[in-house]
Amino acid sequence: MASTPPGETRIDRFGRVVLPRRARRALGLEPGARLEVLVGEDELRLRLLEPEAKTVLRRGVEVVVAEAGGDLTAAIDAVRAERLASLAGAARRR
Numbered sequence: 001m002a003s004t005p006p007g008e009t010r011i012d013r014f015g016r017v018v019l020p021r022r023a024r025r026a027l028g029l030e031p032g033a034r035l036e037v038l039v040g041e042d043e044l045r046l047r048l049l050e051p052e053a054k055t056v057l058r059r060g061v062e063v064v065v066a067e068a069g070g071d072l073t074a075a076i077d078a079v080r081a082e083r084l085a086s087l088a089g090a091a092r093r094r
Contacts, residue, residue: 019046 009017019029027048034049053066 007020007023009020011017023029029048034051036047036049038045038047051067051069053064055062055064057063
């Protein structure tokens with residue numbers, strides 16, 4: 001297969017398309033990621049679908065088992081910052 005410019009790909013003889021590494025990394029795509037195929041008049045678009053959550057029964061309680069999405073460390077840091085700001089504001093009002 002001849003080389004292609006960055007961001008461009010080709011369809012192989014089996015109808016498969018390989019997404020460029022740069023695009024996969026930018027979106028955090030891993031094998032098994034679900035994509036929706038959208039067909040326009042002269043375009044083909046792929047839209048990332050949310051991973052399906054699975055539920056299991058543990059000690060009589062249904063629990064969701066899923067991968068954490070996004071930057072978990074950043075989310076925790078943001079919640080901590082909000083709590084600290086809230087506590088600091090409450091302390092000033094006393």
